[in-house]
Amino acid sequence: MMRLLEKREDGLITSAEIEKLSGWSSHTIRRDISYLGSVGCSAGYDTQKVAQLIQVALGLDRKRHICVVGLGRLGSAFLNAGVELLNKEFELAAGFDSNVNRVEILKSSAPLYPAYKMGEIIRRFSIELALLCVPAEAAQQAAEKLAASGITGILNFAPVSLSLPPEIAVRNVYLLDELRSLAIMLH
Amino acid sequence: MMRLLEKREDGLITSAEIEKLSGWSSHTIRRDISYLGSVGCSAGYDTQKVAQLIQVALGLDRKRHICVVGLGRLGSAFLNAGVELLNKEFELAAGFDSNVNRVEILKSSAPLYPAYKMGEIIRRFSIELALLCVPAEAAQQAAEKLAASGITGILNFAPVSLSLPPEIAVRNVYLLDELRSLAIMLH
DNA sequence: TTTTGTGAAGCGCTTCACAGCT
DNA sequence: AGCTGTGAAGCGCTTCACAAAA
Numbered sequence: 184m185m186r187l188l189e190k191r192e193d194g195l196i197t198s199a200e201i202e203k204l205s206g207w208s209s210h211t212i213r214r215d216i217s218y219l220g221s222v223g224c225s226a227g228y229d230t231q232k233v234a235q236l237i238q239v240a241l242g243l244d245r246k247r248h249i250c251v252v253g254l255g256r257l258g259s260a261f262l263n264a265g266v267e268l269l270n271k272e273f274e275l276a277a278g279f280d281s282n283v284n285r286v287e288i289l290k291s292s293a294p295l296y297p298a299y300k301m302g303e304i305i306r307r308f309s310i311e312l313a314l315l316c317v318p319a320e321a322a323q324q325a326a327e328k329l330a331a332s333g334i335t336g337i338l339n340f341a342p343v344s345l346s347l348p349p350e351i352a353v354r355n356v357y358l359l360d361e362l363r364s365l366a367i368m369l370h
Numbered sequence: 371m372m373r374l375l376e377k378r379e380d381g382l383i384t385s386a387e388i389e390k391l392s393g394w395s396s397h398t399i400r401r402d403i404s405y406l407g408s409v410g411c412s413a414g415y416d417t418q419k420v421a422q423l424i425q426v427a428l429g430l431d432r433k434r435h436i437c438v439v440g441l442g443r444l445g446s447a448f449l450n451a452g453v454e455l456l457n458k459e460f461e462l463a464a465g466f467d468s469n470v471n472r473v474e475i476l477k478s479s480a481p482l483y484p485a486y487k488m489g490e491i492i493r494r495f496s497i498e499l500a501l502l503c504v505p506a507e508a509a510q511q512a513a514e515k516l517a518a519s520g521i522t523g524i525l526n527f528a529p530v531s532l533s534l535p536p537e538i539a540v541r542n543v544y545l546l547d548e549l550r551s552l553a554i555m556l557h
Numbered sequence: 558t559t560t561t562g563t564g565a566a567g568c569g570c571t572t573c574a575c576a577g578c579t
Numbered sequence: 580a581g582c583t584g585t586g587a588a589g590c591g592c593t594t595c596a597c598a599a600a601a
Contacts, residue, residue, distance in 0.1 A: 185550075197582065209582095210572055217584050225579045225582050242557030243550055256450055260443030261545070264505075268529055273549050312552055314545075318451075336552040338545075342455055352555040354548055358448070358501075358525075361541055362460050363372075363430055365499055365523040368539040370429030384560065396560095397594055404562055412560050412601040 185234060197227035248310040249273050252301070252325055253317030254280040254289055257340060261314055262291040276308045281321075298325075302332040312336040319343050326353075372421060384414035435497040436460050439488070439512055440504030441467040441476055444527060448501055449478040463495045468508075485512075489519040499523040506530050513540075 184205065198209035198216075205212070213223075219236040222228060238244040251258045251265075258278065265275045280286050281298040289295060296304050304310070313334050317325045322341035329337060336352040339345055345353055371392065385396035385403075392399070400410075406423040409415060425431040438445045438452070445465065452462045467473050468485040476482060483491050491497070500521050504512045509528035516524060523539040526532055532540055 199582085208572070211570080213583060214571080214585080221578095221584070223583050225580085227582070241550075241554045243553055247549075247553060249549065256443050256447030260447060263443055265545075268545055269549075270546055272546070272553075311556075312549060335556050338548050338552055352552050354552050354555075356543065356548060358452075358455055359457055359459070361525050361543060362434075362436065362456075362499060363428075365525055365539050365541050366430055366434060366459075367428045368541075369498075369522050386560085395594070398592080400561060401563080401593080408562070408600095410561050412558085414560070 184237065194230055195227040196230050198223075200227075243272060246271065247273050247312060248276040248308055249312040249314065250277040250279060250305065250310045251275070251293075251314045251316060252279045252298075252329065253315065253321070254278055254282075254285045254295065255316060255318070258314070258316035259289055259291075261316065262289065262293060262295075265293075273312070276310050277304050279304075298328075301328055305329070305332040305334060310334065312338065315339045315341060317341060372424065381417055382414040383417050385410075387414075430459060433458065434460050434499060435463040435495055436499040436501065437464040437466065437492065437497045438462065438480075438501045438503060439466045439485075439516065440502065440508070441465055441469075441472045441482065442503060442505070445501070445503035446476055446478075448503065449476065449480060449482075452480075460499070463497050464491050466491075485515075488515055492516070492519040492521060497521065499525065502526045502528060502532075504528060 198212040201207070201212045202209040216222065216228065216233060219233070219240060222232055222236060235244075251261050254262065258280070262275070262278055269275060275293040278291055278293055278295040279298050279301050280295070283297050286295045286297050311334065313329050313336070315322060315326060315329070315337050319341045322339065322343050323345060326337055326339070326345045326347055330347050330351050334351070337345065337347070337354075339353055339355045342357055342359065344355065347353060385399040388394070388399045389396040403409065403415065403420060406420070406427060409419055409423065422431075438448050441449065445467070449462070449465055456462060462480040465478055465480055465482040466485050466488050467482070470484050473482045473484050498521065500516050500523070502509060502513060502516070502524050506528045509526065509530050510532060513524055513526070513532045513534055517534050517538050521538065524532065524534070524541075526540055526542045529544055529546065531542065534540060
């Protein structure tokens with residue numbers, strides 16, 4: 184949705200156009216936007232206004248600091264590609280790895296630290312979210328360390344389900360499940 | 371779900387246990403499993419039997435060949451980690467990159483090919499699904515090439531929405547959207 | 558007695574249909 | 580005239596409550 188709204192610089196879009204672009208019916212689009220208050224007119228919606236109202240309604244209206252934990256191929260891919268992906272809503276504030284070699288050798292626009300400094304750095308820079316990119320065996324332990332460091336949300340790429348206190352938000356990105364979903368769509 | 375069932379070798383699990391492990395209510399679990407036919411008894415469910423019925427019902431009961439397109443950091447992460455992740459349900463049959471250097475230098479348990487061989491290789495090895503790991507600028511073009519090669523599903527990691535014929539299944543894994551979801555959960 | 562399987566009620570999202578605004 | 584905003588109906592998933600089975 185945000186993706187769609189940003190593309191329009193002319194500033195107006197109709198629910199019918201959003202339907203074509205997003206695949207959701209114009210009815211649903213209108214109903215959802217109406218929850219934000221009456222914001223459209225007979226020419227359509229003001230993209231700027233709608234985007235801003237959505238951000239405020241969902242709590243996406245301030246920049247949050249994130250970090251990458253585990254700088255193997257996956258983690259370093261995020262270090263590399265990350266900055267332009269984060270769209271001013273998130274800032275990559277640190278990377279961590281237990282292997283000091285990697286921390287020193289890797290190039291990155293964000294500062295890199297050895298894993299034992301996680302607690303200190305996360306607190307100092309008010310880092311809220313973490314991308315957990317360590318191997319499966321190390322994931323639970325790393326997640327607990329993050330929790331103890333005061334992180335509030337974890338995006339978990341390791342194929343294990345983490346046991347953490349309920350106040351910590353966890354989203355799992357499981358490659359195997361994504362492939363299964365694809366296969367089911369074809370079925 | 372499959373993840374849960376596989377852990378049990380004793381062969382039995384109750385809907386209440388699944389609730390604790392999965393977070394879904396025992397009511398929902400029982401209703402869902404009941405659609406497979408009556409398969410439980412007063413001691414619980416036979417994990418083997420349920421797992422197999424689910425696989426058959428969802429069309430996950432045969433191995434599918436997959437490939438990785440784009441062997442940058444992200445793509446090569448899958449080459450590396452992939453095999454043990456794929457759980458006998460999928461087989462990594464090929465990797466492609468437009469950079470011939472990478473194709474020759476990278477180590478991989480799966481064979482690697484230059485991008486221009488995509489059509490030939492995909493058809494020869496009956497590859498059904500692709501992990502699309504190329505940069506955003508190259509994603510649409512690569513996706514069209516995959517489509518023309520007869521691929522049936524694409525797992526897209528590039529932050530663009532692909533325009534493809536409707537018979538091709540697409541799942542998008544957008545880092546930015548995952549982070550937004552995390553932030554919304556905390557809101 | 559424990560746990561499944563299922564009618565019935567509840568709930569939220571989607572779709573319909575159209576009044577109302579510009 | 581065109582598009583939004585919204586009551587009303589529809590639909591699917593979840594939850595409740597309990598009878599049936601092992």
